[in-house]
Amino acid sequence: MMEVPLFLRGIIVITGKNMRLYYTKPPVLMFGLLFPLFMFFAFFVGRHLDLSTFFPAFLAMMLFFTASSVGPLITPWEKREKTYERLLSYPVTQDSIILGDVAAGAVFGIGISVLVWIASNFFIVVGVTNWVLFSLAFLLGTLSCATLGALLASPASDSPPNVMIFSNLIRFPLIFISGIFVPLQQMQGWGLTLAYCSPLTYMVDLFNAAMSGRSVFSPLTDCSVLIVVSVGFIVAARFIQKRNMMKGM
Amino acid sequence: MDAIRAEHLKKAFATVTAVNDVSIAVKEGEIFGFLGPNGAGKTTTIRLVTGVLTPDTGTVHINGIDIHRHPLDAKMQMGVIPESSTVYGDMTAEQNLHMSGKMYGMPRALRDERIDEILLRMGLSEKRHTLVRTFSKGMKQRVNIACAIIHRPRVLFLDEPTSGLDVQSRRLVIETIQDMNEQGSTIFLTTHNIEEANTLCQTVCIINKGKIVAQDSPERLKKMFDTTQSVEVSFDRPVGRDLLSGEGILRAEPCGDKWRLYTDNPDQVLKYLIGRAERESIGITSLATSGPSLEEAFIQITECT
Ligand SMILES: Nc1ncnc2c1ncn2[C@@H]1O[C@H](COP(=O)(O)OP(=O)(O)O)[C@@H](O)[C@H]1O
Ligand SMILES: [Mg+2]
Numbered sequence: 001m002m003e004v005p006l007f008l009r010g011i012i013v014i015t016g017k018n019m020r021l022y023y024t025k026p027p028v029l030m031f032g033l034l035f036p037l038f039m040f041f042a043f044f045v046g047r048h049l050d051l052s053t054f055f056p057a058f059l060a061m062m063l064f065f066t067a068s069s070v071g072p073l074i075t076p077w078e079k080r081e082k083t084y085e086r087l088l089s090y091p092v093t094q095d096s097i098i099l100g101d102v103a104a105g106a107v108f109g110i111g112i113s114v115l116v117w118i119a120s121n122f123f124i125v126v127g128v129t130n131w132v133l134f135s136l137a138f139l140l141g142t143l144s145c146a147t148l149g150a151l152l153a154s155p156a157s158d159s160p161p162n163v164m165i166f167s168n169l170i171r172f173p174l175i176f177i178s179g180i181f182v183p184l185q186q187m188q189g190w191g192l193t194l195a196y197c198s199p200l201t202y203m204v205d206l207f208n209a210a211m212s213g214r215s216v217f218s219p220l221t222d223c224s225v226l227i228v229v230s231v232g233f234i235v236a237a238r239f240i241q242k243r244n245m246m247k248g249m
Numbered sequence: 250m251d252a253i254r255a256e257h258l259k260k261a262f263a264t265v266t267a268v269n270d271v272s273i274a275v276k277e278g279e280i281f282g283f284l285g286p287n288g289a290g291k292t293t294t295i296r297l298v299t300g301v302l303t304p305d306t307g308t309v310h311i312n313g314i315d316i317h318r319h320p321l322d323a324k325m326q327m328g329v330i331p332e333s334s335t336v337y338g339d340m341t342a343e344q345n346l347h348m349s350g351k352m353y354g355m356p357r358a359l360r361d362e363r364i365d366e367i368l369l370r371m372g373l374s375e376k377r378h379t380l381v382r383t384f385s386k387g388m389k390q391r392v393n394i395a396c397a398i399i400h401r402p403r404v405l406f407l408d409e410p411t412s413g414l415d416v417q418s419r420r421l422v423i424e425t426i427q428d429m430n431e432q433g434s435t436i437f438l439t440t441h442n443i444e445e446a447n448t449l450c451q452t453v454c455i456i457n458k459g460k461i462v463a464q465d466s467p468e469r470l471k472k473m474f475d476t477t478q479s480v481e482v483s484f485d486r487p488v489g490r491d492l493l494s495g496e497g498i499l500r501a502e503p504c505g506d507k508w509r510l511y512t513d514n515p516d517q518v519l520k521y522l523i524g525r526a527e528r529e530s531i532g533i534t535s536l537a538t539s540g541p542s543l544e545e546a547f548i549q550i551t552e553c554t
Pocket of ligand 1: 247248262263264265266267285286287288289290291292293294
């Protein structure tokens with residue numbers, strides 16, 4: 001594998017390009033930043049809830065939205081602007097492009113969420129009981145959300161609005177079934193079954209474990225699920241995008 | 250070793266076979282012209298050869314490197330200017346060039362130096378900090394080309410690089426191709442502009458409906474049609490080849506509902522045809538002669554296949 005350094009370099013350059021171009025695009029700001037903040041105000045503020053209890057879930061939601069909002073935009077945008085083929089003729093492969101998109105989403109997600117976490121410390125007491133789990137929650141949470149973003153970019157469309165609508169149709173329901181607004185402990189029946197199916201549930205649970213010590217699953221389960229899901233998303237994104245490419249540019 | 254070697258490439262889309270058993274060998278240092286009408290399969294071929302698309306069957310080697318097995322190493326050797334794909338409009342000319350240089354692993358100092366040189370060469374020095382989005386088509390194409398040659402590629406692919414450009418940009422593009430070639434780069438150029446192929450290329454390959462139909466130097470291609478003229482004739486009923494193998498006819502090819510007869514002596518062929526038709530009471534429904542140019546050669550080749 002003489003090509004590994006070349007492969008890594010391609011990913012880094014693509015990530016840098018994505019960061020420069022897409023972090024400030026309106027759909028990313030809208031659905032990545034403003035939306036989770038609105039949700040926060042709509043559901044938590046003024047409801048006399050104990051904010052500290054819900055804060056881990058809110059942080060997970062913030063990370064979820066930021067990290068998964070960049071990915072869906074990039075490929076459709078580049079296909080529409082006709083820069084995609086040009087990009088692919090550089091020493092990169094479709095894999096480098098997918099991983100570069102994942103990396104850009106991950107950096108965005110971690111960056112914003114860490115800022116939000118730091119800022120929150122000025123207003124409420126949000127302790128961290130286990131720093132290792134807290135780091136893992138950030139890393140694995142970002143990874144799974146950013147890979148989901150890349151997967152959501154896979155439909156063969158060169159229309160960013162359509163792909164954004166599609167990706168929001170997938171993303172919004174997730175936040176209602178993943179133990180963010182209603183803690184998992186209080187869920188039952190169908191709701192609970194759905195919650196078990198949502199990767200976001202395990203991320204919320206991991207944040208809970210790290211910040212309050214109260215979790216439903218063991219952290220090992222949470223981490224394993226997030227890793228498996230991330231790999232699954234990547235493999236699926238790769239498969240779909242390769243298949244689209246066989247049909248033509 | 251050939252700079253570009255493609256063997257038995259085939260690529261089918263849902264409704265058409267865009268490239269059908271195409272083999273190409275381009276010698277190092279050559280300017281190779283890939284000529285064909287719209288929809289002939291030029292762009293698809295270039296996408297296959299540059300590793301953007303994967304062929305259904307067939308292999309591609311760039312300087313001996315298999316593009317399927319080692320896509321990154323192979324792509325390092327080349328610069329590509331796609332037909333309809335372009336650089337980033339939301340970056341400045343200079344940012345685009347830096348990104349491109351990084352892709353090819355050029356260190357910062359080398360990039361800075363080369364970017365100054367290239368922007369000057371392309372007449373873009375004053376616009377280096379302007380967003381490419383605001384550029385005219387010709388200027389965008391110049392940035393596009395600058396990005397593809399920043400690392401002095403050994404093989405340069407250009408897909409109809411001059412189509413739709415203003416005169417000034419067009420000239421600049423052609424000069425750049427010649428410059429790059431003089432500095433040792435192999436050039437693979439697709440075009441449907443025959444004059445361009447004629448003046449630039451050492452070898453011209455003509456593709457039509459996904460198949461290669463002729464390949465030679467422009468001079469020889471032209472000569473083949475300069476010495477050989479043709480007579481186009483159609484009859485009121487089907488005729489056999491034996492009728493068309495008479496005096497002065499070098500070659501007879503069916504072409505739609507007509508026959509095209511190649512000859513050095515049209516006069517002799519006309520007299521023969523008229524005499525023979527009269528004797529066998531076959532009606533001649535049309536009859537025409539043509540004295541070809543390279544353009545004529547191109548049209549004839551592509552119409553008849
Ligand atoms: N992505 C695609 N999907 C379906 N058909 C395609 C695609 N790309 C090209 N074709 C078809 O393949 C043929 C060759 O196209 P192309 O290679 O673009 O020709 P050229 O560049 O010589 O004009 C055309 O008939 C075109 O319609
Ligand atoms: Mg074309």
